[in-house]
Every structure is written in structure tokens, then in C-alpha cells.
Amino acid sequence: MLPTLADVHSAADVLRGVATVTPLLCCAKLDGVTGGKLRVKAECLQRFGAFKFRGAYHKIAKLAPEVRARGVIAFSSGNHAGAVAAAARMFGIPAVVVMPSDAPRVKIEAVKERGAELVLYDRLRDDREAIGKRLAEERGLALVKPFDDAEIIAGQGTMGLEIAAELTPDLVLVPASGGGLVAGIALALPQSKVYAVEPEGHADIARSLATGTIQKNEPGVRSFCDALMAERMGELPFAIARTHLAGALAISDAAVRNAMRFAFRYLRLVLEPGGAIALAAALEGAVDLKGKSAVIVASGGNVDPELFARVLIGD
Numbered sequence: 001m002l003p004t005l006a007d008v009h010s011a012a013d014v015l016r017g018v019a020t021v022t023p024l025l026c027c028a029k030l031d032g033v034t035g036g037k038l039r040v041k042a043e044c045l046q047r048f049g050a051f052k053f054r055g056a057y058h059k060i061a062k063l064a065p066e067v068r069a070r071g072v073i074a075f076s077s078g079n080h081a082g083a084v085a086a087a088a089r090m091f092g093i094p095a096v097v098v099m100p101s102d103a104p105r106v107k108i109e110a111v112k113e114r115g116a117e118l119v120l121y122d123r124l125r126d127d128r129e130a131i132g133k134r135l136a137e138e139r140g141l142a143l144v145k146p147f148d149d150a151e152i153i154a155g156q157g158t159m160g161l162e163i164a165a166e167l168t169p170d171l172v173l174v175p176a177s178g179g180g181l182v183a184g185i186a187l188a189l190p191q192s193k194v195y196a197v198e199p200e201g202h203a204d205i206a207r208s209l210a211t212g213t214i215q216k217n218e219p220g221v222r223s224f225c226d227a228l229m230a231e232r233m234g235e236l237p238f239a240i241a242r243t244h245l246a247g248a249l250a251i252s253d254a255a256v257r258n259a260m261r262f263a264f265r266y267l268r269l270v271l272e273p274g275g276a277i278a279l280a281a282a283l284e285g286a287v288d289l290k291g292k293s294a295v296i297v298a299s300g301g302n303v304d305p306e307l308f309a310r311v312l313i314g315d
Contacts, residue, residue, distance in 0.1 A: 044301030060153030147180030148234025160188025179237025227274030
């Protein structure tokens with residue numbers, strides 16, 4: 001069943017006092033570049049460094065107590081993994097996390113530090129969903145999906161309610177891959193034009209909206225935005241996207257690098273590549289922002305220090 005705006009409000013009640021209400025930052029330089037009045041939703045300042053905590057905590061909180069007690073399992077390239085591990089520790093339950101072996105080191109270490117059991121797989125040869133489902137069945141664990149779940153979407157959508165509490169923007173630009181975050185925000189902000197922003201080469205959301213059916217990315221295609229490499233968007237996010245999104249924008253890796261440098265210089269924010277892609281869309285003029293109010297979602301800041309340093313010096 002698709003989540004609704006009422007479900008997002010219910011999720012906000014669950015997360016109140018647990019998730020951080022992240023700030024909306026103004027930036028005169030950004031306004032000057034785009035010609036609009038922009039705010040940056042600094043979700044990189046969320047607990048554990050990314051928006052994924054909202055959905056993970058909400059999903060685990062909504063499990064039946066006897067189910068939750070047996071533990072949870074998740075598959076993820078990074079931020080969802082860390083969020084599930086952190087939320088499980090807060091509930092005092094075991095967690096198993098299935099991650100690609102080439103995930104950023106900072107994200108692998110975060111899972112270990114939060115006490116979860118880590119299972120690594122080969123991104124090119126293995127099926128993470130099959131691994132997760134098999135382990136869930138064998139061990140009686142509850143599967144916490146990264147995006148294709150109504151309670152995950154509702155949890156991520158609470159970010160949209162925080163935006164709505166301060167303003168109703170003309171546009172919202174949201175990093176997207178599986179689509180849980182952009183779908184949740186679109187539910188929470190029905191009066192705004194919400195755009196998904198995805199990497200070039202992984203522009204399946206744009207193709208899905210254009211064709212009316214879920215499109216997959218080509219196997220083996222990589223992206224600088226490691227957090228935005230889902231094979232395809234989820235069925236529930238797609239169902240919401242078809243009626244609630246204004247469109248999808250594809251952005252180059254070079255533009256993302258520039259956005260990371262811009263965020264550090266002018267906003268004093270450390271953003272991971274996937275977290276900077278919506279800002280990149282604004283800076284590149286991927287959609288007309290002149291004379292408009294807009295919110296740019298900076299969805300995460302869990303970046304390897306070495307990679308971040310290379311970006312700052314312009315590798």
C-alpha cells in the first residue's frame with residue numbers, strides 16, 4: 001500500500017526527539033549564481049550523517065515487538081547500512097548488514113563501529129537483494145529495505161515536513177536513486193515542484209518517468225556518486241513519482257565535484273558526492289531558478305577523507 005501524507009505526519013511523531021531537525025541554510029553566493037532565493041536543507045547534519053536515519057529508525061520502530069526482538073537485516077551501499085546499524089543499536093537488537101565490498105571505507109567502518117554483523121558482496125557478480133532475503137529467512141530477521149517500503153518512505157518524508165514548517169518553495173531538488181527520499185518529500189510538499197536529481201549514466205528515474213515503466217540501469221555502470229547507484233527505483237517510489245514529481249535531472253560527476261567544493265567554501269558543509277548532486281543541479285542551471293524560491297537537499301556527508309581532500313584540491 002502506498003504511504004500518504006498522513007503516514008508522513010505519523011512518522012514525524014515517531015521521530016520527534018530522536019531525529020535531528022536539520023537547518024535550512026541561506027547562501028548569498030548561491031542566490032547570486034542562480035538568480036533565485038535558495039535554501040540548502042543540511043541533512044548532512046542529521047544523526048549519523050545522512051537522511052537514511054529517519055527511515056531506518058521509523059521502520060524498526062513500527063515492527064511488532066516480537067519481530068523486532070529477533071533482529072533486522074539490511075542491504076545497502078552505505079548510508080542505509082549505517083543507519084540501520086545505528087537504529088538497531090538504539091533498540092538493543094541485533095543487525096546484519098549486506099554491503100558491496102567496494103563501498104567507501106568510512107561507511108564500512110561506520111557499520112562495524114555500530115555493532116552490526118557485516119556481510120560483503122561483489123557488486124558486479126552478486127545479487128544483494130537475494131543475499132538479504134536468504135539471510136532473513138534463515139535467521140528469522142526482519143528485512144529493512146533501503147527505499148521500496150511505505151514506512152521507509154514516510155520516515156524520509158519527514159524532512160519535507162520540516163521544510164514546510166518554514167516555507168513552501170516553488171521547487172525542491174532532491175538527490176535520488178531508489179527514490180524513497182524524493183517520494184517522501186513529494187508527499188510532504190504537494191504544492192511544490194519536486195525534482196529527482198540523479199547521476200549521468202544512472203538516469204533511470206528520468207527514463208522511467210518518460211516511458212511510464214520502471215527502467216533499469218546498465219549492469220556495471222559506475223558513478224562518482226556511490227550512494228546513488230541502485231539498479232532501479234522501487235515500485236512504491238515510482239508509483240508516487242508518476243503523479244507527484246515534476247521531473248528528473250541527470251548531472252555529471254564533474255558538476256558534483258564542483259558542488260562539493262562550493263558547499264565547503266560557501267556553506268562550510270562537508271558533503272559526500274551523492275549528497276551534493278542536487279546542489280550541482282542548481283549550480284549547473286539544470287532547471288530555471290531565476291526569481292523562484294527553492295530548497296536544495298544536501299542529503300549526506302559521509303565521505304572518505306582522502307576522497308574529499310582530492311576533490312577540494314581539484315583532482
